[in-house]
Amino acid sequence: MCGITGLFDTLGSRPISPELLNRMNESQFHRGPVEGDLHLEPGLGFGHRRLSIIALEAGLQPLFNEDETLALVFNGEIYNFRELRAELQGLGHVFRTPSDSETIVHAYEQWGEDCVQHLRGMFAFAIWDRPNKTLFLARDRLGIKPMHYALLDDGMFAFGSELKSLLCLPNLKREIDPLAVEDYFAYGYVPEPRTIFTSAKKLLPGHTLTLRVGQPMPQSKQFWDVPFTAHAPMSEREMEEELVVRLREAVQSHLIADVPLGAFLSGGVDSSAVVAMMAGVSDKPVNTCAIAFNDPAFDESEYARQVAERYKTNHQAETVDKDDYGLIDTLAALYDEPYADSSAIPTYRVCQLARKRVTVALSGDGGDENFAGYRRHRMTMGEQRVRSMLPLALRKPVFGMLGKVYPKADWAPQMFRAKTTFEALARDLTEGYFHGVSVNNDRVRKQLFSSTFQQRLQGYRAVEVMRGYAANAPTDDPLSMIQYLDMKTYLPGDILTKVDRASMAHALEVRVPLLDHQFVEWVSGLPSSSKLRNGEGKHVFKKALEPYLSEDILYRKKMGFSIPLSAWLRGPLADTMRRAVLNPALIDTGIFNASYLQQIVDEHLAGTKDHAVTLWSVLMFDAFLRKNGAASTPAPAPVAQAA
Missing domain, CATH: 3.40.50.620 (HUPs)
Structure with missing residues (x-):
């Protein structure tokens, strides 16, 4: 387990600053406090922080093949490394260490970019293929280990386990991506491949990324997906x-x-x-x-x-x-x-x-x-059974209209809250599931954001993240679909x-x-x-x-790993919450509707409504801004699904 980082000149062989690379590497010291090292050559620099797990004395990275034409930095564990090592030795490869890391180098030697198909484990790694002037990045199938990257305006490519390594770069633009803000307040996190910054991305799970000198646009390729292929009948x-x-x-x-x-x-x-x-x-x-x-x-x-x-x-x-x-x-x-x-x-x-x-x-x-196993799976499938009784072409206009005209009645007994039911029936499966997982639903986000910021979004809605995946899902079974999402x-x-x-x-x-x-x-x-x-x-x-x-x-009833958030924000965290949510610097970003922020603070503290989730998401957004000093959002380019 480690932290990795690196710089690569896509345009040629400009020298890499050892001081900058060292700052990037040391920003991830916590990921590997045992030891660390750098490798520099014209046009390339690798940094590595190591937490020793396997082969304690022999896993220092960057790690090379026999003739040092390949260099590796790796974060993760390869669980089949012993079997893979034996297979590669049978094919003539010579190993110098007992580490799982070295199996990746020889697997790349043997199978090239298809090496990832042979790896069982959690991993994020980068390989420098010197003869072919190629940088190859990979992330494990489910996204257990992280990988962030950025292509800078000057043609320099940077990557790191954590975003903080890229934030060491003086010429990385810290402009907040408005689409990522919409995503964050819907999901409670920024989904892959976006980061909060326009200038950086996350490598998608189950994907590789290839760059070559003279071809500065990264080429991403998916190598795995959840198959949802039915088995032969079993009892x-x-x-x-x-x-x-x-x-x-x-x-x-x-x-x-x-x-x-x-x-x-x-x-x-x-x-x-x-x-x-x-x-x-x-x-x-x-x-x-x-x-x-x-x-x-x-x-x-x-x-x-x-x-x-x-x-x-x-x-x-x-x-x-x-x-x-x-x-x-x-x-x-x-x-x-x-x-x-x-x-x-x-x-x-x-x-x-x-x-x-x-x-x-x-x-x-x-x-x-x-x-x-989530409650939302049961709820969504219950809604879907009702939806399946009528075609979407009929449900959407009829129940959509009823949802608009029926008054909202959160105060009323459940049987009288028909507005929510009508709105649910007007949605398709993806929209319905998105609504179920949203920490701040469409209605809340519309009130939370300023009119100026909503114009910057140019009609983009966070549901598009799920729609993009649903369009390419390997299943049309409703439960499998929401599991896939x-x-x-x-x-x-x-x-x-x-x-x-x-x-x-x-x-x-x-x-x-x-x-x-x-x-x-x-x-x-x-x-x-x-x-x-x-x-x-x-x-x-x-x-x-x-x-x-x-x-x-x-x-027994599922409890989860929860905390008393509502009580905190009315009690010991009330002053902290009020200062953060009503922070003038937060309002100055132009993202938020100041009057709505004041409203939810007042209502929550008075106990008339529970806005804990919304207030917490704003509180953590403010903490991020204070930590990173990020710039306010620019107007985005025309909206497209993130690639």
């Missing part, structure tokens, strides 16, 4: 049995390490499943950790303790004050761009706890995306980003066996009815785990 029992076999194999493949290894154990289904499988394949007690909250409404630690006792793990739990709200500026520094998922706070704390005992921790992330947006943009930055802030590597691509491929081929049944998500997953976990663990 329920066969599905459950094969699921456990594949889950155990995925977990076991993630246990390679030369440093202390453990697992997060929240007491939920996914992390408990991972711990159960670890215990079954480990010859030593598993190290597990959990955080407890001093408020029972937010505390699942008792369920984590039950799993720990069943599997006799070395369990560590610490109690965190539910009013642990002192991390706002810390989070702004970690994420480099606006990020509004408040569960980043407990995630930061559990990573901090885990690092006291282990260097590698397995997590249960990915279970909800694989097996339709999650895997393209929420999973890399929110969940994996949250865990990567929170863990690397503590020099902790987190692995996600439920996102092993072979496991994901197989699960995607299961019928939707096996995942969501009778209003219960994760049906086949829970049935398969009944021999391993108690009914309390499997079938």
